[in-house]
Amino acid sequence: MPTDLAVQATQHLSHRVSRSPQDLMVHLHRIIASHYSRQIESLYGALLDLFIILDKKGFLLRQRLFNKFASSLSAHQSIALKQALMLGAGKLESLPHCDSSRFSNGMVGSACLVIKTDEPSQHQFSVLDEARDLIDSGLIDDARMILEQAIIQQPDDEHTSRELLELYRYTKDSSAFAAIYAQLNGLPLSLLDEWDALADILLEEKCAEA
Template sequence: MLEFVFDQFTAGFREWPDLSVDKRLERLAFRVSRAPKSLRAHLERIHYCFNNYMNEQLYAALIDLLIVLNKAGRELSWRMIFGSRSRLTESQFQTLRHFLKNEGAAIEALPCNRFSLFTKGLQSSSPLVQVVEEASEAEQDPLQLARDYIEFSQLDEAVRVLEQAILMRPEHAELHGELLSLYRSTRDRTGFKRVHGELNRLGASLPPEWAQLQDFLKV
């Protein structure tokens, strides 16, 4: 099922080989949200949904592709929609088909579901994803980026960002507090032990919360 995922390492599949189907899709969807113009990311997400019979998620992935393409790449759009037809309801298929056929159809009119990333349809009062193209992950404040991940329940991503940042800047006290909080809430003994060992090897001065959590996790 994963042959179509070109870069499984970037998607997090090799680092976390035991991820559930839903968690794997979450990573693919996140890649789309971080690189909206990457056709590869969109196609991987669509293919993964199709192969795993995740029909509502597939519809959302197709909607997101149409939104990003904004009437460009019509041939690709047609191929994706007709190729996915067996997993869509007739209403969903006709909605997508009508949108492509109707030159004047507004993107805002595309009906969304809760798995859509970029739709402007009103399902809640706050946006699920804010598309930011100019700043890479490395250029952002790791603490704020981790908190953004946490806000959308992407805890694995938050932990990854904090672990990388804390090994580079072990003197940053707030990073310790945020990471330890995640370790505690997820009972992540493996992550705790690995990073604790790395920090000790670096000769970093650790706040007392590390020892407290070590006792709590019984590491």
């Protein structure tokens, strides 16, 4: 059983999270304090609140936290966080009830989560979130390589195709674009018209620079 001091500490951190929801360090301190004091409900609430605040951002951080602490949670809590990890908490219709959560108002309901059917698959979200994390960190080339690998494996995936096109439009890297464009030739590429149009634009810009 957690001591009164441990409960007071996690409650204090919960209040700090409410006041500063964008402060990731406070979220992490709350998660760790809940875990080491074995306050399972508080741990779930702390993880859930961070997942809600981040939504689809910070996938690698959310994944590490889930992998580290999921075994300490109940089955329903673990399933809920897994869905929030892959889809983003904002895409879930309902979540298992949690009194210790500060930000789940309006999202609490049945433990059976309803996923919107027009969203990408879990694998797609994993790839896209990882790429976006890298872009946010300034690692544009790394993000491009991840998306290129994904589109080669699934050329008909519209979400990956659109993300990669937007990246090429931003970087205007005609050499990288030409290389992947050649590899995708003849494959059932999603948004093919947009790829062809971008190929023409980048070619014109390269000719203008010559």
